[in-house]
Amino acid sequence: MNLKEILIKNFVNKDETDNLFNLIRLNKLIDNNNIIEKYVLTNIDLIINIVDKNSDLLEKFKYKNEILAIYDLYKFISCDIVYNNPSNNNSSNNRKLLDNYINIMLKYNFNENDRAFILYLLYFIINNKYFKYFIEFKFLLTKTIQQIIGVIRIIEFNLDIYNYVEFLDKHNIKKSKLHFFNRDKYILEYIPCVDDDNYIKFKLDRNYNFEIYKNIFYDDYRLEKNILGNIFNYNGKYYIGEYNESIRVSECLYLEINEFNINNNIFIESLSINLSDILKILNGDIEIKTTYNGLIVNDKYVKNNVYTHNFLKYGLRKIIYELNNL
Numbered sequence: 001m002n003l004k005e006i007l008i009k010n011f012v013n014k015d016e017t018d019n020l021f022n023l024i025r026l027n028k029l030i031d032n033n034n035i036i037e038k039y040v041l042t043n044i045d046l047i048i049n050i051v052d053k054n055s056d057l058l059e060k061f062k063y064k065n066e067i068l069a070i071y072d073l074y075k076f077i078s079c080d081i082v083y084n085n086p087s088n089n090n091s092s093n094n095r096k097l098l099d100n101y102i103n104i105m106l107k108y109n110f111n112e113n114d115r116a117f118i119l120y121l122l123y124f125i126i127n128n129k130y131f132k133y134f135i136e137f138k139f140l141l142t143k144t145i146q147q148i149i150g151v152i153r154i155i156e157f158n159l160d161i162y163n164y165v166e167f168l169d170k171h172n173i174k175k176s177k178l179h180f181f182n183r184d185k186y187i188l189e190y191i192p193c194v195d196d197d198n199y200i201k202f203k204l205d206r207n208y209n210f211e212i213y214k215n216i217f218y219d220d221y222r223l224e225k226n227i228l229g230n231i232f233n234y235n236g237k238y239y240i241g242e243y244n245e246s247i248r249v250s251e252c253l254y255l256e257i258n259e260f261n262i263n264n265n266i267f268i269e270s271l272s273i274n275l276s277d278i279l280k281i282l283n284g285d286i287e288i289k290t291t292y293n294g295l296i297v298n299d300k301y302v303k304n305n306v307y308t309h310n311f312l313k314y315g316l317r318k319i320i321y322e323l324n325n326l
Contacts, residue, residue, distance in 0.1 A: 005035055005158075012039055017046060021054045037063045038157045044125045047071050062109060069104040070125060073097075077128045098134050111237045116142040116150040120167055136170070144212050148204050149231060149238045151188050165190065208232065215250065220317050221282075222251035239301050240294045246287040247312075254320065255282060261326050270322065271314060278323065281311060288312055 011020040024036060040046040041063050050057055051071045058064045076097070105118045119139045123132055147168065154164045169192065191201040199215040212227040229243040257275075265276045280286045292306040 008036055008039060009158075012043065012046070017049050021050065021057060024057055024060065025054075034062055037061050041066055041070070042121060042125075042157055042159060044070070044074060047074070047125075065108045066105050066110075069101050070122070073101045073122070074126060077126050077131055094131070095134055098131060098138075102138075109236055111239075113146055113149045113238050113240070114153060116146040117153040120150060120154075120164060123167070124163075139167075144200070144202055144214075145210070145227075145229075145240065148202055148210050148212075151204055152208065152231065152238060155187070161188065168192070217251075218316070220253055220320055221249055223316075224248045224250045224284075234296050234301075235299075239296070243290070243292050243294065245290040247289075248287045249282050249284045249316070251284075252282045252320065254324070256324055258326060266326070268322070268326075271319065272310065275323075278311075278319070282316075282320070 008020065011017065020036070040050055040061070047067055047070055051068065058067065061067065102115070102118055102122070106112060106114060110118060116139060119135050119142065123135045123139070126132065126135075150164065151161065154161050165188075168190065185205045187204045187206055189201075189203045198217060199213075201213050203211040208231040210227075210229055210231065212225070214223070214225040216223050216225070225245065225247050227243070227245045230241045231238050232241045233239075257279075261275055262279075265274055267274050268278065271278065277286075281288060288309045288311055290308045290312065292303040294301060294303050296302075
């Protein structure tokens, strides 16, 4: 942390926001790292202060739209009608409203890969248990890679990574084992134990290479998934570069196939594959792979060299049902 960051942090901690914003107004604290903006975006008191009392400064801010979105959402949620009336908070209109604000925050300086970070940020800024419930539910639906990019943003915005991991832990039955900064090569190694039937872990190193491992039980079958890849930054946004995913069926329940069909190795027209090849996949002898290279072309993110096994477009449960009824 350099001297400028220490000065800004002291202003924030001592609640000397008037002095802080006066220095910004005099162009004494603006730099390429947008340090002050990140403090503002993650602090509801600073957001309220700058919008209500120092709105002339907003034009200087890269995160102007995001600050205004959080301000508007906070004001709406804080009003008596919403805050004190549970029936209003359960309405689909409020959920749509929340989706709208999330989409605004993902539109300018963030992208869809930041969904986990934005949800985490909103969860701790707003003070309404009904909206917190909506946010928490939406966070459960985020992808692991989005949660990993959330780790990068947490560090970038000088937030407490321990609090972020505790938020991840809220969705797991057992506490995780953690390895933080300066321990080997990893920024974070996150190893939660969801329960006896499900296991997920991920690692992120200092070069933004990541590893994801999942072993998940889906009633009819168990899948083991390994993902290796890397993340890159372009114009302040994070994207997936190399992506290599392999899936193996480690256990398949309730699969009963007529011996005649096995011996004759019939061709399954609906799946465009021979029965023997299907059984190799369902028995875990073959990994199903998905790979691509992500890059920026003419300021747009594209995927090159995409390979996806055709088998993935069919649901495994549907395939098992179809094979049992041959």
